[in-house]
Amino acid sequence: MSLREKLKIIEEVDSTNLYAKRNLAELDDGTVISAQRQTNGHGRFDRAWVDLGEGNIFMSLVLKPSDSCSEVFPNLTQYFSVILCEILEEYGVIPQIKWPNDVLINGKKIAGILSETVVQGQKFKGFILGAGINLNACEKSVSQIKDKEVTALNLETGKIVDKSEFLEKLVNKFFKNYDEFLQKGFGLIENSYMRRACFLGKEISVKVFNETKNGIAKEINDCGELVLLEKDKETILTMGDIL
Ligand code: BTN
Numbered sequence: 001m002s003l004r005e006k007l008k009i010i011e012e013v014d015s016t017n018l019y020a021k022r023n024l025a026e027l028d029d030g031t032v033i034s035a036q037r038q039t040n041g042h043g044r045f046d047r048a049w050v051d052l053g054e055g056n057i058f059m060s061l062v063l064k065p066s067d068s069c070s071e072v073f074p075n076l077t078q079y080f081s082v083i084l085c086e087i088l089e090e091y092g093v094i095p096q097i098k099w100p101n102d103v104l105i106n107g108k109k110i111a112g113i114l115s116e117t118v119v120q121g122q123k124f125k126g127f128i129l130g131a132g133i134n135l136n137a138c139e140k141s142v143s144q145i146k147d148k149e150v151t152a153l154n155l156e157t158g159k160i161v162d163k164s165e166f167l168e169k170l171v172n173k174f175f176k177n178y179d180e181f182l183q184k185g186f187g188l189i190e191n192s193y194m195r196r197a198c199f200l201g202k203e204i205s206v207k208v209f210n211e212t213k214n215g216i217a218k219e220i221n222d223c224g225e226l227v228l229l230e231k232d233k234e235t236i237l238t239m240g241d242i243l
Pocket residue numbers: 014015016017018040041042043044045047049057058059060102111112113114130131132133
């Protein structure tokens with residue numbers, strides 16, 4: 001699969017995920033939407049995703065692997081996070097994954113991934129996998145993000161990052177094992193994910209919508225879910241945000 005045939009670059013958009021959803025019927029499976037500027041990017045749990053400038057990636061992958069939903073779709077964000085870590089490692093940094101799919105370097109968030117399933121009535125129409133990846137930002141702009149610690153690849157390496165090159169590597173690597181992932185699911189990436197997972201064995205707080213759960217992050221199970229040990233009860237979390 002060649003990136004050039006699939007890439008759609010947009011100068012400015014509200015959100016690449018929203019664009020993909022609005023135009024889903026016309027967009028082929030595997031289309032990559034990349035925006036230079038994003039004015040209304042959003043993340044998980046309705047948070048905003050701040051545009052740190054044109055040197056950063058705002059992208060959405062349009063995936064239409066089948067006519068029906070598959071149980072491996074929720075794990076696609078984890079698959080993406082592993083691929084992203086592998087690419088970041090080529091730049092000499094050591095990324096970690098904060099369950100389920102935030103990518104951190106030195107404890108600071110460098111990328112966020114948001115998946116959205118599109119259904120019409122009962123019919124599955126597609127899956128949008130969006131990612132914001134901070135490649136080139138200045139200290140001042142990252143410090144303006146107050147709700148979490150944020151970094152960018154250039155701040156970690158001291159070098160400007162070629163955005164097109166990074167995007168091409170990322171998308172090519174994503175599609176290399178994508179079909180196999182659809183067959184095998186989380187099992188395909190379990191070891192690679194676990195090697196990079198942070199917080200395991202630690203005392204954590206996880207926000208799940210309006211509720212905060214406290215406990216020890218016991219393990220990630222075979223389905224990629226977080227097993228939280230709360231006092232003497234185990235809770236299996238399929239989504240949430242480690243605070
Ligand atoms: C998160 O960390 O909560 C996920 C953030 C996802 C942000 C990306 S930027 C490109 C795509 N378009 C959006 O509106 N969101 C995703």
